[in-house]
Amino acid sequence: MAWAEQIVQGLKDAGVSLAAYVPDGVTWRVLRLMEQDPFFHMIPTTREEEAVGIISGAYAAGQRGAVFMQSSGFGNTVNALATLNIPYRIPFVWFIGMRGGPGEFNLAQVPGARAIPGILDALGLQYFHLTREDELDRTLSGVIALTYAGRLPVANLLSTLMTGGRDAPR
Amino acid sequence: MLRVDAIRAVLDRVGGAPIVSNLGGTTFHLHNLDDRDANLYMWGAMGLTSSVGLGIALAAPDRKIVVMDGDGSLLMNLGSLGTIARQSPANLVHIVWDNHQWAGTGGQPTHTAVVTDLAAVARGSGIPKVAAVSTLEALEEAFDQAMREDGPWCIIADVEGSDNPDRPDVSIEENLQRFRRTFDRPAAR
Ligand SMILES: Cc1ncc(C[n+]2csc(CCOP(=O)(O)OP(=O)(O)O)c2C)c(N)n1
Numbered sequence: 565m566a567w568a569e570q571i572v573q574g575l576k577d578a579g580v581s582l583a584a585y586v587p588d589g590v591t592w593r594v595l596r597l598m599e600q601d602p603f604f605h606m607i608p609t610t611r612e613e614e615a616v617g618i619i620s621g622a623y624a625a626g627q628r629g630a631v632f633m634q635s636s637g638f639g640n641t642v643n644a645l646a647t648l649n650i651p652y653r654i655p656f657v658w659f660i661g662m663r664g665g666p667g668e669f670n671l672a673q674v675p676g677a678r679a680i681p682g683i684l685d686a687l688g689l690q691y692f693h694l695t696r697e698d699e700l701d702r703t704l705s706g707v708i709a710l711t712y713a714g715r716l717p718v719a720n721l722l723s724t725l726m727t728g729g730r731d732a733p734r
Numbered sequence: 735m736l737r738v739d740a741i742r743a744v745l746d747r748v749g750g751a752p753i754v755s756n757l758g759g760t761t762f763h764l765h766n767l768d769d770r771d772a773n774l775y776m777w778g779a780m781g782l783t784s785s786v787g788l789g790i791a792l793a794a795p796d797r798k799i800v801v802m803d804g805d806g807s808l809l810m811n812l813g814s815l816g817t818i819a820r821q822s823p824a825n826l827v828h829i830v831w832d833n834h835q836w837a838g839t840g841g842q843p844t845h846t847a848v849v850t851d852l853a854a855v856a857r858g859s860g861i862p863k864v865a866a867v868s869t870l871e872a873l874e875e876a877f878d879q880a881m882r883e884d885g886p887w888c889i890i891a892d893v894e895g896s897d898n899p900d901r902p903d904v905s906i907e908e909n910l911q912r913f914r915r916t917f918d919r920p921a922a923r
Binding site: 605608610611613614617620625626646648651654 | 752754787789811906907
């Protein structure tokens with residue numbers, strides 16, 4: 565299975581049926597499959613922090629959810645992570661379509677993406693770089709298990725080495 | 735209308751419905767008036783009170799969900815109104831205690847004290863049921879209707895600014911776990 569299909573399957577296997585997002589070219593390759601699949605309830609949002617808030621609320625009512633964003637939107641989530649997810653221990657399955665790495669053409673994408681590991685380290689949150697399609701399903705099921713066992717969000721950083729980036733053939 | 739009286743009026747009518755409360759004074763009042771299991775208190779997450787409420791409403795479509803927001807908080811996340819309208823959860827009752835100030839930081843006037851009409855913003859965002867109330871009687875009437883009829887509802891309640899509730903002692907983690915147990919699907923773990 566291609567990486568996008570593997571993510572869809574991984575979410576289904578883990579019973580993660582809600583997904584909130586601000587779109588980007590990379591994660592849209594997953595989201596467009598989910599938009600067509602009645603298993604999922606999709607929530608387009610105006611800002612990444614809103615997406616985190618919504619999925620956190622769903623967890624408070626007993627439902628699992630995922631949040632999708634571009635690396636440029638990561639910075640918009642920091643207050644939610646610091647004042648909601650970490651103190652209350654609210655997990656969500658988290659996908660970040662990485663820009664600013666190999667293949668990047670837009671200088672404005674670079675600083676924010678480069679800062680993600682450092683900010684997550686400072687917050688004490690874990691993250692994994694997903695770089696290989698052939699290891700994805702194993703990594704992903706492990707990260708989802710970790711997310712709910714640890715009751716904290718764990719970031720799946722979708723590398724251009726795996727996704728081909730924004731300009732990959734769709 | 736004093737916010738504390740308005741919160742008491744809602745508590746008198748809310749039954750067992752979950753309530754999410756905005757950081758600061760609203761959380762403090764709600765806790766001090768009635769520390770119900772079905773209260774989820776925000777202590778930060780400024781702007782996200784309505785988003786958290788939306789997530790609960792989507793996850794528990796069979797129950798009415800009440801949000802007690804603040805004008806400062808909602809102004810920080812106006813896109814939330816459009817997201818709520820687009821999702822259109824019939825079970826969401828979003829109340830905004832519009833005291834026209836950032837009370838938690840000293841009472842500085844917010845935009846609603848000067849130019850912004852949140853009911854108009856809610857309507858313009860596509861919320862189908864919007865009520866603007868400025869008396870206790872009107873609030874009670876609008877809230878009763880919102881609990882009876884499909885929404886999503888947004889009730890903008892004009893309240894007086896100056897109240898200074900005592901800060902309660904709450905364990906945030908325990909609050910979440912207690913709240914989760916009021917839903918019959920604690921499966922998410
Ligand atoms: C992201 C963020 N910015 C600023 C603050 C500081 N702050 C705490 S309470 C508050 C005012 C909130 O206003 P409102 O939602 O209207 O509620 P009120 O204080 O009036 O009850 C502010 C600005 C904060 N806690 N978080």
